[in-house]
Structure formats: C-alpha cells, structure tokens
Amino acid sequence: MSAPHKPRKRFGQNFLVDQQIIGQIVSAIGPGQEDNLIEIGPGMAAITEHLVKHCPSMTLLELDRDLIDYLQQKFQDYPALTIRSGDALQTDFAQFYDGRKLRLVGNLPYNISTPLLFHLLNVRERIKDMHFMLQREVVDRLGAIPGDKSYGRLSVMIQYHCRVMPLIPVPPTSFRPAPKVQSAVVRLTPHIELPYPADDHNLLRQVVNLSFQQRRKTLKNCLNHFAEYLPDLGDNIDLTRRPEQLTVKEFVDLSNSINRSISIAK
Ligand code: SAH
Numbered sequence: 026m027s028a029p030h031k032p033r034k035r036f037g038q039n040f041l042v043d044q045q046i047i048g049q050i051v052s053a054i055g056p057g058q059e060d061n062l063i064e065i066g067p068g069m070a071a072i073t074e075h076l077v078k079h080c081p082s083m084t085l086l087e088l089d090r091d092l093i094d095y096l097q098q099k100f101q102d103y104p105a106l107t108i109r110s111g112d113a114l115q116t117d118f119a120q121f122y123d124g125r126k127l128r129l130v131g132n133l134p135y136n137i138s139t140p141l142l143f144h145l146l147n148v149r150e151r152i153k154d155m156h157f158m159l160q161r162e163v164v165d166r167l168g169a170i171p172g173d174k175s176y177g178r179l180s181v182m183i184q185y186h187c188r189v190m191p192l193i194p195v196p197p198t199s200f201r202p203a204p205k206v207q208s209a210v211v212r213l214t215p216h217i218e219l220p221y222p223a224d225d226h227n228l229l230r231q232v233v234n235l236s237f238q239q240r241r242k243t244l245k246n247c248l249n250h251f252a253e254y255l256p257d258l259g260d261n262i263d264l265t266r267r268p269e270q271l272t273v274k275e276f277v278d279l280s281n282s283i284n285r286s287i288s289i290a291k
Contacts (some may be wrong), residue, residue, distance in 0.1 A: 037134020065131035126153035161207035221277040229280040236268035251288035254286035
C-alpha cells in the first residue's frame with residue numbers, strides 16, 4: 026500500500042471515521058446486489074468497503090487522482106467494480122443508466138453540494154434515490170416547509186423534484202479532519218410523476234429566484250419584473266402574501282398563472 030493519504034482541503038476531504046455512523050448510513054441505503062449503485066467521492070473507501078460487500082458491481086467516481094491508485098489497489102479483488110476518475114459536476118450521469126435507475130451515494134464535499142444537486146436534478150428521471158451527507162444547515166433547507174426560517178429557493182426547487190427525508194445527524198467528531206459545521210445524511214427520492222408540474226420550468230425557476238431575493242416583501246413587490254401580467258392573475262392568487270409563506274404547489278400555480286397571462290398577451 027502507498028503512504029497514508031493526507032486529506033486535501035481543496036477537494037473538500039473530510040473522511041468518515043465513525044463506524045457507528047457508517048453502519049447507519051449503509052443500512053439506510055440498504056444496497057442490493059442488483060442495484061446500479063454509484064458513489065461520488067469514495068475517498069479512502071470508509072463507506073465503500075461496506076457497500077461493495079452488498080453490491081460488488083458498484084461504480085466509484087473520484088476526483089483526486091492519488092485516491093484512484095489507492096482505490097484500485099484496495100478493490101483489486103472486486104473485478105465487477107468500476108472506478109472512474111473525474112469531476113462529478115462535469116459528469117453526465119445519464120450515461121450510467123442501463124435500464125436500471127441510479128442509486129447515488131456520497132459524503133459530498135460541502136462546497137459543491139448545491140451545484141451538484143441541481144446538476145443531478147437534470148437527470149431526475151434516471152435516478153431512483155440519493156443518500157448524501159451534507160452540511161446540517163443545507164439538509165434543513167432541503168426539508169424546510171413554509172414558515173420555517175430555512176425555507177427558501179433550495180427547499181422549493183428540490184421538493185418540486187424530490188421527496189426529502191433527513192435521516193442521520195452527524196457531529197464533526199465523526200470525521201478526520203473534523204469539519205467546522207454539523208452534518209446530516211439526507212435521502213432524496215425523485216418523484217416518478219411530478220406532483221405539481223409547472224408548464225414552464227424556466228419560468229418557475231425565475232419566479233422562485235425572484236421571490237426569495239426579497240423574502241420578506243410581498244409577492245407583488247418581488248415579482249415586479251412581471252408587473253404587466255400580475256393584474257390578470259385572478260382572485261385565487263393573493264399577491265399581498267410573502268414568498269416565505271407559499272407552498273411548492275402555490276409557487277407552481279403562481280408560475281402557471283403568469284405563464285397563461287404571458288401567452289394571452291402574446
Ligand atoms: N466518502 C469518503 C470521502 C468523503 S470526502 C468518506 O466518507 O470518508 C469527499 C470526497 O469527494 C473526497 O474523496 C474528494 O476527493 C471527493 N471529491 C471532491 N470533489 C469531487 C468532485 N467534484 N467529484 C468527485 N469527487 C470529488
């Protein structure tokens with residue numbers, strides 16, 4: 026084996042060392058032999074070495090080339106395992122779909138977690154579920170409901186696509202080196218059918234972004250950009266409400282109403 030790996034800050038390396046937490050993560054995932062299981066950022070294989078026992082044909086995607094050598098040596102007795110070197114943000118995950126939906130797993134570098142979630146939502150239809158270790162604060166935002174202080178753009182856009190289930194709180198002492206923040210494992214399960222489909226996804230994104238730029242103002246103020254269409258929205262949309270009070274369904278209704286007004290005006 027090569028010399029011990031020194032954790033690299035720029036790759037967001039905080040390695041899990043807490044066997045009890047690792048055991049809880051593996052049972053939450055419940056990996057099976059036939060799963061199309063992909064781990065993002067396996068690192069020193071703290072979680073991987075348990076996952077492969079259940080699913081020897083899993084795929085590993087790791088950015089740090091030094092760790093690729095380590096992983097290849099460690100798993101040389103697993104011929105069905107695939108090890109890929111690459112950046113998850115630049116990876117087209119649709120390529121891993123082979124008729125079996127993807128099961129994604131990762132103790133993610135916290136600096137890439139939000140962009141990676143949005144990157145993965147682009148291939149939502151091909152994903153069965155995702156189990157990610159994230160900053161606790163991000164997990165709070167993912168699962169927040171109207172009225173919670175962490176409710177915002179991330180909550181609405183993720184819940185539009187996925188069911189969110191926070192699973193395991195994880196303290197800094199479970200990692201080496203210990204991160205400065207609390208962490209948590211969350212399960213995201215993409216909806217098979219969107220419960221509230223938007224007629225125009227880009228418009229929904231724009232409405233949600235504009236709304237949460239000024240979350241304490243009224244919708245009417247936030248959506249000034251669409252001022253000419255707002256009078257046509259009808260009585261069922263109350264524009265004196267504040268964005269932080271709206272459910273995902275209400276954001277979709279609002280976006281769809283604006284979409285209709287725009288097409289009538291055309
Ligand atoms: N899963 C391991 C390591 C977690 S640390 C454990 O729990 O102990 C985060 C891991 O993600 C590191 O191995 C790091 O090199 C890797 N990584 C960082 N950025 C990445 C990216 N953009 N794509 C893929 N892997 C990345």
